Amino acid sequence: MATAVKPDIKLEPSPNPFEVAQQQLDEAAELLELDTAIHHLLRWPLRELHVTLPVRMDDGSTKIFHGFRVQYNDARGPTKGGIRFHPDETIDTVRALAAWMTWKTAVVDIPLGGAKGGVICNPKELSDGELERLSRAYIRQVGRMLGLKKDIPAPDVYTTPQIMAWMADEYAFMKGYNEFGVITGKPLALGGSAGREDATARGGIYCLREAGKILDIQLDGATTAIQGYGNAGSFAHKLGAELVGLKVVAVSDSRGGIYSKDGLNYSDVLAHKQNTGSVIDLPGTEAITNDALLELDVTVSIPAALESVCTVRNAADIPAKIIVELANGPTTPEADKILYKAGTYVIPDFVCNAGGVTVSYFEMVQNAYNYYWTEQLVHERLDEKMTAAFHAVHDVAQVYNVHNRLAAYLVAVNRVAEAVKLRGWVA
Ligand code: NAD
Secondary structure (H helix, E strand, O other): OOOOOOOOOOOOOOOOOHHHHHHHHHHHHHHOOOOOHHHHOOOOOEEEEEEEEEEEOOOOOOOEEEEEEEEEOOOOOOOOEEEEEEEOOHHHHHHHHHHHHHHHHHHHOOOOOEEEEEEEEEHHHHHHHHHHHHHHHHHHHHHHHHHHOOOEEEOOOOOHHHHHHHHHHHHHHHHHHOOOOOOOOOOOOHOOOOOOHHHHHHHHHHHHHHHHHOOOOOOOEEEEEEHHHOOOHHHHHHHHHHHHEEEEEEEEEEEEEOOOOOOOOOHHHEEEEEHOOOOOOOOOEEEHHHEEEEHHOEEEEEEOOOOOOOOOOOHHHOOOEEEEOOOOOEEOOOHHHHHOOOEEEEHHHHHHOOOOOHHHHHHHHHHHHHHOOOHHHHHHHHHHHHHHHHHHHHHHHHHHHOOOOHHHHHHHHHHHHHHHHHOOOOO
């Protein structure tokens, strides 16, 4: 009897992140009394491509991978969004992330739309050679819908500047000339921007600084827990301590977490993660699970890993005063309501983590005129954008008497809807 082939495309996780994104939009549309056709248009991606990628493995076999690129909405400009390599990737995750990119570029008011890409794979199980061949295979398929004036990818979970460099190189071969601006988050030697590496965390910490002022919460010495210790989470540790004086007492990654009531030193955790591949088992710390980390009695909680970690199941048990959402989609709509009622100040994902795309946009601008800014200038311009976006959202939340995420939707959806209308897409 033939054995069944194990499905390699997973069903949507629960809760389905795209349904969450649509539900969030629906709430904003109702409050804005949005035109019905515009509302329906904004509920769906304009375009999406599903690709199948044969990749030669080191042992000589060929493995088939599946990937996606979703261009959600380009009413305000070319679409932009990262590429995620993750074993649990689904088309609905990519759709949700592409929708959030649309709202993110609008809320920080940069002239771009939203997109996202992904490949179902576990990069930890791939050699460098296999990872390079997979990255190039993805661009050979998806490259046809990319372009400086069409769609510009960037890194996301488990994709790195090196992967962006391979992708930019493959794209250059397809075009017959270098067009580095088509991918951002590249290494500095290939037209990357100063300040891109820590931009997501830096933008989030700028927002936290503003929230601290508004709420009159002393951030210097404020206890903090960070879930996820990759690009966003590890730089949040470093910059949170450096810029506002946070005392980080717990951090975690996919293998678990660590806790120390006296605070965790950034250099020690980073060195341990670099040496062992994980934050767990750092000498002098206690073990803590990822679930327990979110329920720690801290002033600031920073989810910086994956979506839907704060749900109706645990929202009431999260005591933090401020939640700094560096991850995309960490909080479900039901959890939002519980947190709002409890008086928790949530800095919503597509505002809080918009620093990455903002500096990616700066990278595109610098690539376009082939002249590069200092790190100091990048920081100043990022601060200006993030501070303006934070206050625009905070002010709307006060006017409408709604939670910050809904306020962020009101700001962003209004801007995208205006562009849709001006372009005459909807009568
Ligand atoms: P990354 O690949 O650098 O790091 C991801 C981290 O999350 C790793 O430490 C990993 O171990 C950890 N992780 C994975 N699964 C986990 C789990 N189940 N529980 C706890 N930790 C887990 O990715 P990143 O770039 O830091 O992205 C993290 C989040 O930030 C994602 O939601 C991403 O979409 C969002 N984000 C990143 C950027 C950026 O510029 N890097 C920009 C905007 C948003």
